[in-house]
Amino acid sequence: MSKTQMNHLRALESESIHIIREAVAESERPVLLFSGGKDSAVVLRLALKAFWPARLPMAVMHVDTGHNFPEVLEFRDKAMADLGVELIVSSVQEAIDAGRVQDVTGPRASRNRLQTESLLRGIQRNRFDVVFGGARRDEEKARAKERVFSFRDEFGQWDPKAQRPELWSLYNGRHGVGEHMRVFPISNWTEMDIWQFIEDEGIELPSIYFSHKRRVFERDGMFMAESPFLTLLDGEEVREATVRFRTVGDMTCTGAFASTASTISDIIDEVSTTRITERGASRADDRVSDAAMEDRKKGGYF
Amino acid sequence: MQSELVRLATTGSVDDGKSTLVGRLLYDTKQIFQDEMDAVEDASRRRGTDYVDLALLTDGLRAEREQGITIDVAYRYFATPKRKFVLADTPGHIQYTRNMVTGSSTANIAMILVDARNGVLEQTRRHSFLASLLGVPHLVLCVNKMDLVDWSEEQYDAVCDDFRQFAARLDIHDLRFVPVSALLGDNIVERSTNMDWYAGPTVLELLEQIHIGSDQNMIDVRFPVQYVVRPHRLDYQDYRGYAGKVAGGIMKPGDDVMVLPSGFTSKIRSIDTHDGPLEEATPGTSAVLTLEDDIDISRGDMICRPHNQPRATQDIDAMVCWMEEGTSLEPGSMYAIKHTTRWSRALIKELQYELNINTLHRDDSATQLELNQIGRVRLRTTTPLLVDAYRRNRETGAFILVNEATNATVGVGMVTGEAS
Numbered sequence A: 001m002s003k004t005q006m007n008h009l010r011a012l013e014s015e016s017i018h019i020i021r022e023a024v025a026e027s028e029r030p031v032l033l034f035s036g037g038k039d040s041a042v043v044l045r046l047a048l049k050a051f052w053p054a055r056l057p058m059a060v061m062h063v064d065t066g067h068n069f070p071e072v073l074e075f076r077d078k079a080m081a082d083l084g085v086e087l088i089v090s091s092v093q094e095a096i097d098a099g100r101v102q103d104v105t106g107p108r109a110s111r112n113r114l115q116t117e118s119l120l121r122g123i124q125r126n127r128f129d130v131v132f133g134g135a136r137r138d139e140e141k142a143r144a145k146e147r148v149f150s151f152r153d154e155f156g157q158w159d160p161k162a163q164r165p166e167l168w169s170l171y172n173g174r175h176g177v178g179e180h181m182r183v184f185p186i187s188n189w190t191e192m193d194i195w196q197f198i199e200d201e202g203i204e205l206p207s208i209y210f211s212h213k214r215r216v217f218e219r220d221g222m223f224m225a226e227s228p229f230l231t232l233l234d235g236e237e238v239r240e241a242t243v244r245f246r247t248v249g250d251m252t253c254t255g256a257f258a259s260t261a262s263t264i265s266d267i268i269d270e271v272s273t274t275r276i277t278e279r280g281a282s283r284a285d286d287r288v289s290d291a292a293m294e295d296r297k298k299g300g301y302f
Numbered sequence B: 001m002q003s004e005l006v007r008l009a010t011t012g013s014v015d016d017g018k019s020t021l022v023g024r025l026l027y028d029t030k031q032i033f034q035d036e037m038d039a040v041e042d043a044s045r046r047r048g049t050d051y052v053d054l055a056l057l058t059d060g061l062r063a064e065r066e067q068g069i070t071i072d073v074a075y076r077y078f079a080t081p082k083r084k085f086v087l088a089d090t091p092g093h094i095q096y097t098r099n100m101v102t103g104s105s106t107a108n109i110a111m112i113l114v115d116a117r118n119g120v121l122e123q124t125r126r127h128s129f130l131a132s133l134l135g136v137p138h139l140v141l142c143v144n145k146m147d148l149v150d151w152s153e154e155q156y157d158a159v160c161d162d163f164r165q166f167a168a169r170l171d172i173h174d175l176r177f178v179p180v181s182a183l184l185g186d187n188i189v190e191r192s193t194n195m196d197w198y199a200g201p202t203v204l205e206l207l208e209q210i211h212i213g214s215d216q217n218m219i220d221v222r223f224p225v226q227y228v229v230r231p232h233r234l235d236y237q238d239y240r241g242y243a244g245k246v247a248g249g250i251m252k253p254g255d256d257v258m259v260l261p262s263g264f265t266s267k268i269r270s271i272d273t274h275d276g277p278l279e280e281a282t283p284g285t286s287a288v289l290t291l292e293d294d295i296d297i298s299r300g301d302m303i304c305r306p307h308n309q310p311r312a313t314q315d316i317d318a319m320v321c322w323m324e325e326g327t328s329l330e331p332g333s334m335y336a337i338k339h340t341t342r343w344s345r346a347l348i349k350e351l352q353y354e355l356n357i358n359t360l361h362r363d364d365s366a367t368q369l370e371l372n373q374i375g376r377v378r379l380r381t382t383t384p385l386l387v388d389a390y391r392r393n394r395e396t397g398a399f400i401l402v403n404e405a406t407n408a409t410v411g412v413g414m415v416t417g418e419a420s
């Protein structure tokens, strides 16, 4: 590689920073969605880098389902305190209590789908017009086609058939009142890029990404964490295992797997040899059908 | 971890085997996970094919799955120890010129497929023309389905000769050929044992070897200002920086610079990043510049060198591709235009001709451009834009047209030479 050529992480970083600045420069009220997961931690770092030495010129919001891992909430709050940023929390529990959505019940109940209401409500209430998300195109087939600047109508809906052409690094963020743009600065990053960047930058993460002992039970080929939100089915038994999580989501639908990877570099080794996708390994909700994600996205999901 | 980022675009006529080739590249470079493979095996079985249809790996949205064709640009990722590839997978239907134009706009390398039995078709010529129009520096022609022509060297040579003749009329600087069978995997990642007469690289070897370091313009310094950084904090009280991504040339502290459109000159004091100051910034680098002098600079301005400036003009000649269904570009209409980091408004003064992308014939009786049509257009903008010819710089020579009522991106343009 010649001296004038950047390595791929720096090239990706420069692209992402460019995207973040374009979106903020043309936005009245930008917000970054922060779940406490690794992808949103990377987007947060990139956003900080994009405006340095100025402070983060955007709000930060979390859609809280009430079914989060306590370790992740703890990490989230510490990250915000370190930054001096006041987090906006849009709560699914509140939506349930107010009767805007109906809670799900049963042993497989997941609030994942209920998040859409709280997300859109958070966006509307605060009149956010640019919403940064940490989705990557390598995660899932429907994502592979989504634009970096993705237009949402006043109902938050995504229309995969009417996406704006996106060429060069010319992004069109124009939208009317009540509409907004979802912006995905790490569209072109893969899971491996994310981990290499986290290692390079020394980004902190919630402890559940690393190998630990946990009380779990087996369901659909994954280990589910014992929690007050999940009821055991017949034949399911709780036992202690050494596991870690590959993604961060609700306790009800995020599965763990047996792993002894306890450092970032262990994880990089593991990711480079694994034969299962991130979603396949840990998202119970995507397994329902091939088109599951596409349907949820059309309705306004992340 | 010192790997380079390379952007690819693939196209081919329907059924030439593009999806199979992409699936094969992903599968043989071990980017396909077991659960994805299980899903594809399942789907293949349901469809009753007697082999695993790797093309299914890249089929995206539901509508496409139903129609059985890919209809939009999808992005795929794969990596080797040397390079990380971002692949824009674009379908080859005539009505989808829009997607090919999109996929090619940032590509370093275009891979075009032909079926060895059919050779160079009208569609092949169209794809090659679009790749050259969009300024893709390297083109790889994959002559596919060699298994169906008995691995014949003569047939391969005939296809290549035919293509070379046609390509001579285009602006293609680097052209390569590979005989492959995407279905069987010959010469994609694994070397073929059926074509001993071919001693050249496999597709993946080519993708790893093609030198992309000189693709960008390293000479003409161009820095479109994205954002003015003014930290309201005590430790950086007087700091004033200009954030952007280098669009051309190499910038160093101490360099004399000129700011356009104001024409004020200064020197670069520092090139800052969160990780510390840079000794130089090359194309594609995002950074924050500080200057020696306090001058008024805002988003949309361009920093360049005093003796090497883009053209500041309100009159622009460009090749425009219309991207929206149901509407058309017509002289007299007005659009919002985005060029680098600057928005302005543009009036369509004249449609000089429509270019038939199959025959390269110029139709100067054309009165409008519809979806997927390309033509030479003269625009007048309400404020000057700071442009270079697209041939010289793909960043400062490109623009998009946006419908001011719907906010849809309706057209894309590439600046041609001097407007006369």
Ligand SMILES: Nc1nc2c(ncn2[C@@H]2O[C@H](COP(=O)(O)OP(=O)(O)O)[C@@H](O)[C@H]2O)c(=O)[nH]1
Pocket (backbone or CB within 6 Å): B012, B013, B014, B015, B016, B017, B018, B019, B020, B021, B055, B144, B145, B146, B147, B148, B180, B181, B182, B183, B184
């Ligand atoms: N015999 C043979 N068939 C192929 C080859 N590549 C693709 N095909 C078949 O050609 C058909 C079209 O391939 P597909 O990848 O879907 O084409 P696309 O429309 O260009 O994406 C499918 O039936 C493939 O199995 C090849 O190298 N040899």
